[in-house]
Amino acid sequence: MRFLQDIRYSLWFLPAIITAGAVVLAISAIELDSRIDVAALSPWPWLFGTSAEGARGMLAVAAGAMITLAALTFSITLLVLSLGAAQYTPRVIRTFMGSYRTQAVLGVFVGTFVYCLIVMRSIQGSTESMVPSAAVTIALLLSLAGAGLLMFFIHHMASSIQVSTIVSSVSADTLKTVDAIFPDPLERRNANDAVWRLGKTEHHEWFPVCSLRSGYLQTLDHDALLAFAKSYFVTARMEKSVGEFVTRGLTLISITTPPSGEMTRKLNSFYLIGHYRTVEQDVGAGIRQLADIALKAMSPAINDTTTAIMCIDYLSSIMIKLAPRRIAPNRQFSKGELLVIPKGPDFGDFLNEAFEQIRETAQGNVAIYVRLLEALETLARVTNDIARKKDIADQVRLVSDYARCNVQFPDQLKKIEMHRTEALKCCVLEATAL
Known part of the structure; x- marks a missing residue:
């Protein structure tokens, strides 16, 4: 799970996949050229006709241009990341890094560079018959596509650095999490969220399970936790909710039997603990990002009331989405036995997270x-x-x-x-x- 999150917000995984595809394309194009009769391409000299020296020169120019564009793209991306962190909040950096468009552009530039090198290496003679014409033509087309992608990338970065784009993107991700985590409507009998977090558990003796590392709880595998409680015939009570910080050696979760080393390792494996909060299962993380952007906008150094109001509008849209939903997590039973006592924020917690610091600032x-x-x-x-x-x-x-x-x-x-x-x-x- 951690690996999937890391590659989702990495600047290397998708470019690496595209580069690997470029290697396969280059080898396939060279193999195709070896099976095509040169005479069959003679009717299109403007497309396939070139000397070995000319092909090498064109491929060398294309490779140099693509690696230069790749370096330029990396530089622009890093500049935008630093501007976003300084102007808005450091927590929006993952929003930029998670852009598939940026990752794809980087991949095309690096992939085209690698493609040109492989094709250039295959030109071993000095006669036209030794030139992989189809592969060289594909390199030309990829280079032209790269020039178009450069213009697209500049437009994309200019748009993505705008505060309206950042705020709407964070809001959209948060609303998706609301739909995924809190799909059920609020019912009359569930009106008071606090009731769902309390219960008659006095008859249990609780044994703490300590966290094996420090960090923020990013996600929890609820199904695995329920299966654990069934297999070990225990009741588990969450002491920390997703989004909270846990310290190594302190209680992460409590169970109704003394935990063994194996049980401690298993229970810890159900949690994804990282250096920062993520929005995948943590609605509060998205709310926190929008509130931070508003606070930054209201700071004396920036004093941008319009941006702060925009953040309040998007925060209100998230809270309006939450208002008719049942937020308190469900207790989990099996054959009438209580197995998992969850813990999570209630509506008031989200309301404070959204508006408290903005009001004070x-x-x-x-x-x-x-x-x-x-x-x-x-x-x-x-x-x-x-x-x-x-x-x-x-x-x-x-x-x-x-x-x-x-x-x-x-x-x-x-x-x-x-x-x-x-x-x-x-x-x-x-x-x-x-």
């Missing part, structure tokens, strides 16, 4: 306060859960309290109070309707 920015209140009002309209409406109402009051402390002009305060009243009205009236 606004520092009297009326536009930020107003957009936060508008987002919370919209959020209150799309959920009928009393507990979640209470969380939203608490956020509304906190935003208005911060505004009163930081905004000095009465007209601006009046505008904020108007939005506060509307947001609280949505929370109270619709909750009462239940």
Whole structure:
């Protein structure tokens, strides 16, 4: 699992695959040329006719141009990565590295370079009959395609560095994770997420299983954990949820029997622990990235309110997606026996992750306060859960309290109070309707 994530966001795997394909193409083209009669190509001298010296020269120029373009592409990519980390947040670097377009362009340039070298090596004589004409023609076509890809790559990088592209990409990845992790609608009986995380487990004696390494919990194999609990006849209680940091030697999970060394290794193998949070099973990681971009935009060095408001809009779209979903993880049973007690964030945790630091950093920015209140009002309209409406109402009051402390002009305060009243009205009236 770790290997699959590493290659997904690597700048070497897809280029290596394309380069290997170029090697196969070169060998196949040379073999094809050896089976074609030179006389059969004579009707198209403008396409296949060239001397051995001319073919070597063209292949040498093409190979030199492609490796130069590959170096240029790497340089531009590294420059964009550094700009993105400095301008927005270091956590968006993986978004750039995971671009298949960038990886494909790098692969085509390096692959064409390798292709030209192999074909040039096959030209051993000085007569036209010793020239692999079809292979040389393919090299010409690949070089022309490389020139077109360079223009495409420049346009792609210029577009991808725009904040709107970055924010929408992070939001799209997060929304996909929401659909994958929280597919079920919120039911009345599941209204209070906290109920699902509590239970009558006092009769169990819990034994801690320590983590074998330090880092962030990126993913968890839930099926493997359930199968483990079945095979060892134990109940497992998660002590850390995906997205949290775990320290080596401290408790990762608890079970109802003293763990052996083999059990400890197996339980640790179900978790993917890395140096950073990822969005694959961690909705909070995507929310954190958008919040960080907003915080960076509101910093005195940048002071870009428009970008901060854009981040709030995308954060609100994620929260609106979460509002009608059941977020609390399911307990897992087998034949009536409780086997896995999960742990995970609730709606209030996501709400705090999205808006808390933005609210605290606004520092009297009326536009930020107003957009936060508008987002919370919209959020209150799309959920009928009393507990979640209470969380939203608490956020509304906190935003208005911060505004009163930081905004000095009465007209601006009046505008904020108007939005506060509307947001609280949505929370109270619709909750009462239940």
